[in-house]
Amino acid sequence: MGTADIETPVTSPFTLRVIPRDQHNISRRDISPNALRVLYRLREGGFGAYLVGGAVRDLLVGGHPKDFDVATDATPEQVKSLFRNCRLIGRRFRLAHVVFGREIIEVATFRANSDDGSGDRELENGRLVRDNVYGSIEDDAVRRDFTCNALYYAIEDFSVRDYVGGFEDVQARVMKLIGDPEQRxxxxxxxxxxxxxxxxxxxxxxxxxxxxxxxxxxxxxxxxxxxxxxxxxxxxxxxxxxxxxxxxxxxxxxxxxxFPESGAALRSNRSGALRRMLIEGLRNTDARVANDEPVSPAFLFALLLWPAFCKTLIGLQAQGVHAEEAQRRAADRVTLHQLERVALPRRFSLPMQEIWLLQSRFSARQRKRVFRTLSHPRFRAAFDFLVLRQTASADHAVDIAFWRETVQTSGHEIASHEDGPQDEAGEEGAPRKRRRRRRRPGGEGGEGGSAGGSAD
Structure with a gap:
């Protein structure tokens, strides 16, 4: 439970409020059966057991949680003794994972901030590397980040326990930090x-x-x-x-x-075209998620860093750098600078660059170049990106129409070169077999390309 990751004591001005079953909408029907098994087994073992955090919050607002976390006064070792299907993980925060096939119920022991010497807390060069100091449920509640994440569903009477005013905040639909915001x-x-x-x-x-x-x-x-x-x-x-x-x-x-460079590019783009494109791309991503379609980190970062790429490319061309070389330099420079802030894996950064570099090929009409572009493993993602660029500029309409017609008339010729949506969705599977082709500097795109046909 990452939300319990706090070192500084937080004094709660609140007292316990118990919300009985008839005053909230959480039903056991909406809770994972495996989470219920864990809760009941802990109670039968003589321990306190509560559904906690995001699951309680989401159930209160009518959502459908994907993960169900449990908090208890049992130590990780005691939890393990109750469940044969349990494994203990973590060094800094010792946790119990109770495994039910593909579902894992995470069980965390109530933690406290103050250590009387009996806990397991270790500092290394001033940094907390181990923090397994256990405490009461109230200690646990005030260690959490937001009040809406510090609610506990009690299985013995189906009530909700609130120590920090989170129940009212959920009802008011307000995010509020526990403790002093700046300190937190x-x-x-x-x-x-x-x-x-x-x-x-x-x-x-x-x-x-x-x-x-x-x-x-x-x-x-x-x-x-x-x-x-x-x-x-x-x-x-x-x-x-x-x-x-x-x-x-x-x-x-x-x-x-x-995204410092993209942020600067958006601020300097007076027409707002780059922001419109970014919003439309993110809107498409939301639609794909809602339809349970694959989404790709490579395409996402291509979108988020496109303003930076455009601004860098314009700067290089203004310096007289040849167009093709300027594109490669801009792609490498933007990627390198972004890596100083966000660790973007190569399996996503390389396909991201390919999506950018393919944009200039869409104006080509020579037969050999057309079929080379069609056979590129990142063609579908790059074409979707071109369509998205239409949001920022109407100049791409002719290219879009040409390539749509070309794909329709040549689909049978490129089918063997296009992977299905799942292969292109950024999974870390076996390398795909591809048609041998000339490699550009920087290597192949590798894993993690855009989802097939993804306008995300």
């Missing part, structure tokens, strides 16, 4: 992204006191681990609420912190 953001700057993401997902507003420090502290994201920021970006934009997430990031100055 300084402890973990990624909480700013979580505030925006959860508000976008739930349709919540962010409480004024929680929102006010964000623009001033946005730069702290530069201290976050690049790999962690990559994962947070995927959650922000590939969970079905990409447009709302982008608007939230933009409003609080977080987008320009995550």
């Amino acid at each position: 953001y300084r402890e973990d700057p990624v909480r700013m992204l979580r505030a925006v993401r959860l508000a976008a997902k739930l349709g919540f507003t962010i409480d004024e006191a929680t929102a006010n420090p964000i623009p001033r502290l946005a730069g702290l994201l530069g201290e976050a681990a690049p790999a962690r920021l990559f994962e947070e970006i995927l959650k922000l934009f590939l969970s079905g609420h990409a447009v709302a997430s982008f608007e939230g990031l933009e409003h609080y100055g977080l987008f320009a912190t995550l």
